[in-house]
Amino acid sequence: MTIENVLLVSAILFAIGAYGVFSRRSLIVVIMSLELMFNAVVIAAVGFSRFTPAAALLSSDPLTAEAIRSALTGHVFAIFVIAVAAGGAALAFALVFAMYRARESVEITDASEMKN
Amino acid sequence: MMEVSTLTTVAFWAASAVAIGFALVVVTQRDVFRAAIALAGSFLSVGILYFILSADFVGVVQILVYVGAISVLMAFAVMFIQDVAGGSRPVQGRAVGAAVAVLILAALVFTAFNTNWSTMDEITDPFAVAALTESYVETGSGDYIEVLTQAHFVEPPIVRNQGVFVDSTSAIGVLLVREYMLAFEIIGLLLVAALIGGLLLMRNPESATGFEEGDASV
Numbered sequence: 344m345t346i347e348n349v350l351l352v353s354a355i356l357f358a359i360g361a362y363g364v365f366s367r368r369s370l371i372v373v374i375m376s377l378e379l380m381f382n383a384v385v386i387a388a389v390g391f392s393r394f395t396p397a398a399a400l401l402s403s404d405p406l407t408a409e410a411i412r413s414a415l416t417g418h419v420f421a422i423f424v425i426a427v428a429a430g431g432a433a434l435a436f437a438l439v440f441a442m443y444r445a446r447e448s449v450e451i452t453d454a455s456e457m458k459n
Numbered sequence: 460m461m462e463v464s465t466l467t468t469v470a471f472w473a474a475s476a477v478a479i480g481f482a483l484v485v486v487t488q489r490d491v492f493r494a495a496i497a498l499a500g501s502f503l504s505v506g507i508l509y510f511i512l513s514a515d516f517v518g519v520v521q522i523l524v525y526v527g528a529i530s531v532l533m534a535f536a537v538m539f540i541q542d543v544a545g546g547s548r549p550v551q552g553r554a555v556g557a558a559v560a561v562l563i564l565a566a567l568v569f570t571a572f573n574t575n576w577s578t579m580d581e582i583t584d585p586f587a588v589a590a591l592t593e594s595y596v597e598t599g600s601g602d603y604i605e606v607l608t609q610a611h612f613v614e615p616p617i618v619r620n621q622g623v624f625v626d627s628t629s630a631i632g633v634l635l636v637r638e639y640m641l642a643f644e645i646i647g648l649l650l651v652a653a654l655i656g657g658l659l660l661m662r663n664p665e666s667a668t669g670f671e672e673g674d675a676s677v
Contacts, residue, residue, distance in 0.1 A: 351572075358561065358564035359485075360482070365553065365555070365557075367486065367550070371533070371536055372485070379498070393512045394576070394578065406586045406590070411590040411595060418516060419631060421514070422516075430652075430653035432532060433532065433657050434660070439536060443540050449540055451550070452550065
């Protein structure tokens, strides 16, 4: 288990999500694939936090509590990504419901016009 | 430092394989409800991956937010929209999509394996090593805590803390309200905006109240 292995898993999940976004007709499955891609990004952030040192820990300055906490910046980044993804998912499903009410369909090929 | 045991490596690859398998089910399954269940399984496996990567707080957040909330939201969406019978048909020309996905994968894997990533072994400060693995020692108290850098420099009170990766929750809490205070506040604003935007999009424009007549939820 090295940073390369973690990035490999992250890249595979990201590519699967990208394939889902490009190849599925149902808007719900497209949103699911987007969430898979968000997850892949968070795996990469957590992996970097675990396997690569924070810059403040490599400097020759006296070690401070701030420098030690900076090793967890990747985790904070992961939490921000999760929060944004959760807000985005809620908004995306509201859009899906609005489209379903307007067109009785949730297929992206039926959503080619901006006006209803 | 930070040796990875064989058991951890096996658990890592097992969780990764389960996550990738469920993800493949999500993008290939025609039945949207089964895709939603597989997505929940993939989220759970990714949460286990976070625990293996010493990110306990992120793992808990993943299970609470993704497995607990977003999966349920997806399942509700699938059940509300009666269009599931037709299934999720693939679009025409998905070979192009597959080709683009393989290109993305190739680029990411090439970058991951051809970059000289810095490693934790480059950390030489013994107190930094102790902070990341088992424990570190703080002296003094208040806003700015100076960590002991020399063993003979001992002043009371000495606080012995667990390492950052052993118990990350308290350190993440401090990071959120100090270094990343502004981003933390903006995330709150963003979530409120998403909530209001969702309510606006769900409004029924024909109804006087904005919602369905006789809707008990109003």
